[in-house]
Amino acid sequence: MLDKNIAADVLHEAISLGADFADVFVERKNVQNLSFNSSKVKDIQSGTDFGIGVRLIYGKQYLYGYTNSAKKEDLIELTRNLAAQIKNSANKTFASKFSSNEYPMIGSFEDKTATLDQKVAKLKELDKLVRNQGEHIAQVNISLIQYNQQVEIFDSEGLHASESRPYCRMAANAVARDGQAQTSGSWNPGARGGYSFVEGLDMKWIAEYLGKKTHTILFADPCPAGTKPVVIDNGFGGVIFHEACGHLLETTSVQKKASVFWDKKEEMIAHEALSAVDDGTIDNLWGSLSIDDEGMPTQKTQLIKNGKLENFLSDRMGELKSGHKRTGSARRQSYKFAPASRMRNTFIEPGPHKLEDLIATMDDGIYAKSMGGGSVNPGTGEFNFAVEEGYLVKNGKIEKPVKGATLIGKGEDIMKKMSMVGDSLDYAAGMCGSVSGSIPVTVGQPPVKVDEILVGGNA
Amino acid sequence: MNLDNKKLMEKLVDMATAKGADSCDVIFNTGKSLSMSAQEGELDSYKVSGSKIAGIRVIKDSRVGISYTEAFDDEALADTAVKAIENSKFGEVNEFETIEHAVEEDLVHKGDLEPVEGEVSAQDKIDLCLKLESEVKSKDERVKGVPYNGLSESSTEGHYLNSLGTFAYDYESYVSCYTSALLKEGDKNSMFYYGTVDKHYKNLDWKKCVEQAYEHSRNWLDASPLKTGKYDVIFSIDQFESLFGAFRGMFSGKRAQEKSNPMIEQLGKKIANEKLNVMDMPMYSQSFFKSPFDSEGYVRSDLSLIENGVFKNLLHNSATSKFFKTENTFRAARGARGPLGVSGTTTVIQKGGDKSEKVVSGKYFEICNMQGLHSGLNFMSGDFSFGASGYLVEDGKRVQSVNGVTVAGNFYKMLQNINALGDVTLASSGRSFFAPMIRFEALTIAGS
Numbered sequence: 001m002l003d004k005n006i007a008a009d010v011l012h013e014a015i016s017l018g019a020d021f022a023d024v025f026v027e028r029k030n031v032q033n034l035s036f037n038s039s040k041v042k043d044i045q046s047g048t049d050f051g052i053g054v055r056l057i058y059g060k061q062y063l064y065g066y067t068n069s070a071k072k073e074d075l076i077e078l079t080r081n082l083a084a085q086i087k088n089s090a091n092k093t094f095a096s097k098f099s100s101n102e103y104p105m106i107g108s109f110e111d112k113t114a115t116l117d118q119k120v121a122k123l124k125e126l127d128k129l130v131r132n133q134g135e136h137i138a139q140v141n142i143s144l145i146q147y148n149q150q151v152e153i154f155d156s157e158g159l160h161a162s163e164s165r166p167y168c169r170m171a172a173n174a175v176a177r178d179g180q181a182q183t184s185g186s187w188n189p190g191a192r193g194g195y196s197f198v199e200g201l202d203m204k205w206i207a208e209y210l211g212k213k214t215h216t217i218l219f220a221d222p223c224p225a226g227t228k229p230v231v232i233d234n235g236f237g238g239v240i241f242h243e244a245c246g247h248l249l250e251t252t253s254v255q256k257k258a259s260v261f262w263d264k265k266e267e268m269i270a271h272e273a274l275s276a277v278d279d280g281t282i283d284n285l286w287g288s289l290s291i292d293d294e295g296m297p298t299q300k301t302q303l304i305k306n307g308k309l310e311n312f313l314s315d316r317m318g319e320l321k322s323g324h325k326r327t328g329s330a331r332r333q334s335y336k337f338a339p340a341s342r343m344r345n346t347f348i349e350p351g352p353h354k355l356e357d358l359i360a361t362m363d364d365g366i367y368a369k370s371m372g373g374g375s376v377n378p379g380t381g382e383f384n385f386a387v388e389e390g391y392l393v394k395n396g397k398i399e400k401p402v403k404g405a406t407l408i409g410k411g412e413d414i415m416k417k418m419s420m421v422g423d424s425l426d427y428a429a430g431m432c433g434s435v436s437g438s439i440p441v442t443v444g445q446p447p448v449k450v451d452e453i454l455v456g457g458n459a
Numbered sequence: 460m461n462l463d464n465k466k467l468m469e470k471l472v473d474m475a476t477a478k479g480a481d482s483c484d485v486i487f488n489t490g491k492s493l494s495m496s497a498q499e500g501e502l503d504s505y506k507v508s509g510s511k512i513a514g515i516r517v518i519k520d521s522r523v524g525i526s527y528t529e530a531f532d533d534e535a536l537a538d539t540a541v542k543a544i545e546n547s548k549f550g551e552v553n554e555f556e557t558i559e560h561a562v563e564e565d566l567v568h569k570g571d572l573e574p575v576e577g578e579v580s581a582q583d584k585i586d587l588c589l590k591l592e593s594e595v596k597s598k599d600e601r602v603k604g605v606p607y608n609g610l611s612e613s614s615t616e617g618h619y620l621n622s623l624g625t626f627a628y629d630y631e632s633y634v635s636c637y638t639s640a641l642l643k644e645g646d647k648n649s650m651f652y653y654g655t656v657d658k659h660y661k662n663l664d665w666k667k668c669v670e671q672a673y674e675h676s677r678n679w680l681d682a683s684p685l686k687t688g689k690y691d692v693i694f695s696i697d698q699f700e701s702l703f704g705a706f707r708g709m710f711s712g713k714r715a716q717e718k719s720n721p722m723i724e725q726l727g728k729k730i731a732n733e734k735l736n737v738m739d740m741p742m743y744s745q746s747f748f749k750s751p752f753d754s755e756g757y758v759r760s761d762l763s764l765i766e767n768g769v770f771k772n773l774l775h776n777s778a779t780s781k782f783f784k785t786e787n788t789f790r791a792a793r794g795a796r797g798p799l800g801v802s803g804t805t806t807v808i809q810k811g812g813d814k815s816e817k818v819v820s821g822k823y824f825e826i827c828n829m830q831g832l833h834s835g836l837n838f839m840s841g842d843f844s845f846g847a848s849g850y851l852v853e854d855g856k857r858v859q860s861v862n863g864v865t866v867a868g869n870f871y872k873m874l875q876n877i878n879a880l881g882d883v884t885l886a887s888s889g890r891s892f893f894a895p896m897i898r899f900e901a902l903t904i905a906g907s
Binding site: 042050060061065067068078081116138139181182223226256257377384403459 | 503504507508509510511523525527530535539549550585604606641648649684687717719721797798830831836837838840842843844845846862864866867868869903904906
């Protein structure tokens with residue numbers, strides 16, 4: 001996408017102006033979004049994002065700029081503007097040689113050729129199936145999001161790496177109504193790959209899932225508030241680990257000592273029943289990458305093993321500032337952001353228990369079958385998540401559905417209360433927002449029991 | 460205003476017209492920004508940017524197609540025009556979405572004639588950025604870090620051009636800063652973040668950021684949960700802006716057209732306490748951003764959304780107003796990448812008649828921070844449940860710092876359950892939302 005000679009000239013300029021390290025990130029993203037509402041095509045959008053980011057590192061400080069121009073003079077001017085902020089006149093030179101990097105390409109769903117007509121037909125099929133789930137379905141909104149992100153990275157250590165990253169996601173949302181009572185539910189599967197991912201989805205299953213879920217929430221009672229045990233089911237339930245612990249293991253917060261775990265490496269930070277990984281190498285998963293946004297091959301990183309903190313997720317700045325080795329975790333939404341250490345596919349590893357066994361241990365608790373999103377304050381570890389579909393459990397048995405529940409707590413407390421781990425691991429796609437923008441990530445877990453957590457509700 | 464930008468838009472319009480578009484319009488946005496942050500007494504990061512994006516909407520055979528680009532050579536522009544026309548072929552016939560607004564005279568709005576750039580020296584900016592860290596640290600030895608701090612300046616230019624020659628231009632610039640305070644004492648820790656924005660560095664109230672970040676963080680170090688139960692609640696103006704914003708879709712004509720507005724059947728009916736009056740005011744004098752025209756080039760005027768508790772109007776563009784056979788309220792919104800939608804401007808909740816003493820009398824929970832606003836609510840049902848921090852207040856005096864609780868309720872019912880509406884208008888820190896203190900009755904707080 002960018003002439004090698006121009007990249008070399010920019011890096012030479014940066015190094016001759018005293019930078020200890022510099023890199024150039026080139027991105028072209030082709031996007032096509034199709035949205036469907038009221039059983040009709042609502043919008044079809046397509047477009048191209050293009051831009052180049054230049055980063056200069058001086059000691060432990062970085063300067064970053066971006067532009068839509070690939071012209072040499074514009075990139076050199078940008079580099080000079082950045083370097084002008086630093087009083088450093090060291091006169092070094094860049095060798096102007098790039099080496100070919102070998103790394104395994106992560107697998108992805110085939111980008112099967114499909115016309116817009118075929119895609120529209122697929123959404124129509126799902127729309128019809130969802131509407132057939134019952135009279136309570138008042139509206140269906142479906143989006144098909146496809147984009148291909150091509151990245152190319154050059155750096156002053158001679159690295160030249162590139163990757164084409166295909167993404168495909170469907171977002172299906174059903175609105176349910178009964179008199180004045182209304183609610184909604186959604187199912188948003190995503191994968192690394194092309195349209196064949198959508199062709200492999202079981203539309204009938206998705207329709208039935210949305211029909212049941214919205215019906216359950218619509219007629220559920222408000223959730224009673226209080227401190228209770230909670231069993232969180234698999235798949236998107238993994239958002240609890242993502243928020244309560246994952247963000248606190250990114251050097252983005254660790255390097256600022258803004259994580260409660262910054263000095264806890266090799267210490268027990270979780271219940272011994274719990275092991276967790278962040279793995280960017282799994283074929284077809286939404287958060288997988290062949291290389292990270294610094295051009296480093298991605299990897300599987302064991303975060304916690306039997307409760308002990310083993311590793312942090314680190315990028316170049318994280319390594320410079322915290323000393324933790326890079327893990328292929330440098331990520332960014334686009335050329336408009338400098339990279340930061342971020343999660344990829346993060347999940348709790350399976351344990352020995354059946355879901356029914358976990359539920360049976362609760363005398364008065366909540367079974368969170370489906371979770372919404374959440375957030376965390378890394379400095380204090382305080383987190384929150386929404387329960388989309390929940391059930392009150394009495395004497396080990398599911399009693400009735402409840403709505404409007406939120407779980408809150410502190411990461412360092414809750415990790416020690418995850419005492420039982422189920423055997424059925426599942427993944428779910430999500431978007432994660434943080435310092436380097438919004439990026440695709442996978443969360444995952446088997447069913448997990450939390451011995452005690454504050455449940456917010458409106459009963 | 461750069462005439463080259465207008466020429467580029469004209470070129471894109473001409474290309475689309477030559478390729479067979481019946482009509483079209485182009486949004487072209489440019490932006491420049493500078494931001495920096497400090498860590499351990501040194502500049503930690505420094506970012507500069509310049510960006511451009513153009514998006515075209517074409518109408519051909521009563522079907523709509525959209526495309527955008529960040530590359531501006533002739534080939535990229537032609538490809539963008541062709542893609543938009545190709546996309547239109549797969550859209551449904553849409554008799555409501557048309558481009559028919561013709562204005563001969565250009566519409567121009569410059570939010571501030573004095574650009575931010577060059578107002579203070581680069582070194583002054585760096586010094587101010589460093590102060591956002593050092594001033595917080597100097598407050599208290601329990602301050603263990605200022606993990607989030609920074610200074611930024613930004614300017615944006617928005618352009619609109621349609622195939623009938625209507626052209627609108629809007630320029631805005633601003634500076635902003637933020638800081639945080641992470642306090643630790645024994646096993647306890649707390650953190651708060653505060654930011655502010657202004658047109659000029661000289662007016663930027665960075666000291667308030669320092670004070671607010673430190674004060675709340677210090678107070679919450681000794682916070683404890685409330686006992687679970689029902690409490691009257693007053694949200695801080697910034698938190699109420701966030702909560703109100705999460706449910707602002709109830710005013711959307713576009714959502715109503717798409718059958719995703721749960722309040723549409725309540726239009727014209729009483730939905731809130733009769734004391735409540737909500738206005739959308741594009742040129743409100745105290746507002747930070749003025750918004751004189753919409754994304755179809757129509758001039759906006761004030762709009763009543765709720766009047767004496769009655770749901771009066773929706774935010775409409777030309778298409779949604781045609782769909783509902785009602786008047787356009789000129790709230791069209793469109794980004795370069797996206798389709799035609801609607802959005803509000805400055806929200807102003809009119810002050811009520813209750814004296815402060817009445818609003819703060821007795822016991823209530825003052826909420827100064829909420830977590831999980833993006834996930835802990837259901838827009839269709841109105842139900843919400845968030846993590847919250849703040850203070851238990853008795854007769855206007857904070858008697859307990861509160862943390863580790865949830866607040867739950869139903870937004871649409873909450874509008875009916877207003878106990879008191881203050882007689883002083885408050886501005887949010889971004890000066891985009893204005894409201895008096897509002898005391899809501901009996902929300903559910905889960906704590907100890």
